[in-house]
Amino acid sequence: MASIDLFEASIFLFCFLVFCYFLNKKTYGYLYIKNALQSYPWNWPVLGMLPAVLVRLNRIDDAISIIEKTNLTFLFKGPWFARMDALITVDPANIHHILTSNFSNYVKGPEFKEIFDIYGDAIFVTDGEIWKNIRMSSQARLNHQGFQNLSMSVITSKIKNVLLPLFSRFSEDGTVVDLQDVFRRFMFDVSLVIVSGSDPQSLSFEMPEVEFAEAFDNAGEAILLRHVIPRFFWKFQRWMRLGQEKKLIEAGATFDRICAKYIDAKREEIRSQGIDHDHDHSNGESDDVLTYFIKLDTSKYEHLDPSNDKFIGEILLSFIFAGRDTTATGFTWFFGLLTKNPNVEAKIRQEINTNLPKERPWSAIDHKEFLNKLVYLHAALYEAMRLYPPIPFERKSPIKSDVLPSGHKIGANSNILIPIYALGRIRSVWGEDAWEFKPERWISETGGLRHEPSSKFLAFNSGPRTCPGRHLAMVTMKTVAVEILQNFDINLVKGHKIEPRPRLALQMNHGLRVTLTKRCSA
DSSP states (O other), rough: OOOOOOHHHHHHHHHHHHHHHHHHHTTHHHHHHHHHHSOOOOOOOOTBBBBHHHHTTTOHHHHHHHHHTTTTEEEEEOOOOTTTTEEEEEEEEHHHIIIITTGGEEEEEHHHHHHGGGGGTTTOOOOOHHHHHHHHHHHHTOOOOHHHHHHHHHHHHHHHIIHHHHHHHHHTOOOEEEEHHHHHHHHHHHHHHHHHOOOOOSSTTTTTOOOOHHHHHHHHHHHHHHHHHHHHHHHHHHHOOOOOOHHHHHHHHHHHHHHHHHHHHHHHHHHHHTTOOHHHGGGGGOOOHHHHHTTTTTTTTOOTTTHHHHHHHHHHHHHHHHHIHHHHHHHHHHHHHHHOOHHHHHHEEEEEEEHSSSSOOOOOHHHHHHHOHHHHHHHHHHHHHHHHHHOOOEEESSSEEEEOOOOOOOTTOEEEEEEEEHHHHHHHHTTTTTSSSGGGEEEBBTTSSSOTTTTTOOTOGGGGGGGGGGHHHHHHHHHHOOOOOEEEEEETTTOOOOOEESSSSOOTOOOOEEEEEEEEOO
16 A cells, blocks of 8 residues: 655645635635636645646646746646646647657656556656667567558448448438547547557447446546645545546556456467467567467567566557547547537548549558648648647657756756647747648648658657658548548537546547438539
């Protein structure tokens, strides 16, 4: 069990009770605090700016004006006793310095790893040689033509045999559909097939509850909360098995049990085929991720242990999280924005009709060639992720003290937060129309895709930690978008409100509720 400093806990409990008193909406104090927090982060005695975060947690747009007023970088002051101070920056020069030019000095750090402890040594948690080995081995798998063929086969099969028939039935029945739920289920199934070779079939007309998927959701909520409350408080909750920490413990048990089932089944499958899994083999070019890592050549990646089920389980979890949560979030915001921008939707359909061959090319090579012609669709997807990045923030910690290009001095082991959601809406970075959904900003004068530095567009991270699966993610999103837009009209339910919900992946607060109409020309 985690040890708790009772003195610190007592101080926090007292401050928390005082804060709750002021949050009583019937008091004048609440109105005063609310008005103050809307204009600037209120630096309270003892509590610092934490109350501002808690009040604004579901209104993240409010923070944008604060960042713009402070020259894109400011110091967040947490409670005196909570070690929550952090430098917050959306300055592209600072971002480039942190994520690229001085990359070796900036790590996830032990505090970050502790917050994400349920994922162990997943690629997005680790640093150093372990991270390098996981990244190199992951890139080798993701970039292999055989694996890309496998991925494309899984994606197109799921679209043809499940997604489109499901949409047809919803259309015929006039059913109101939550596209966010549909896309999360679609990507969960696709990711698990690609990773393990097993299809959970969570996407169906019945929309069944899936324990594994629910565990990811509960883990994400608890981890987000760990970012905004003092460490000792969530440690105390974990010790007492209370609230979100209880759900996180239960999610961890679910992860362990289900991962063990998949790993055991895969090891048995490999043994039954008579394959020596201590070495990598050329005949495994189209292996799923689990098979590939179990057969990993340890001479190439000396810090990885494919015989260790814990390591294999962490690989499984990280690939599913990356495939399901981030890509599904990109889908959701893209289609949500199209419902509000019919002119953009019309341009995408025109581009598809102009470039779509008479017979669909389902091989990975030909399919990629066709998708590369859809420049405006690519631009619209990028624009959606600029405004609504799947992962809304990045966190780093310097090993040694440093001075950022903005002139801010930062101490060793301090916290740096990059709010990616805010970065996409900063006028001094993206222009006066930064808040507008405008795919044209990504189109060059010659009609090609305009390059923007990754220090401005962080949807796929930047520098050595750039997402190794970004190309697969874009191919997946383009393929799904083409098939849906060719076959269906999507209409937002009247009165349905689209707004972000703070999570590890930036979901829609109320889902994306729409009706579907079959297109006659399809």
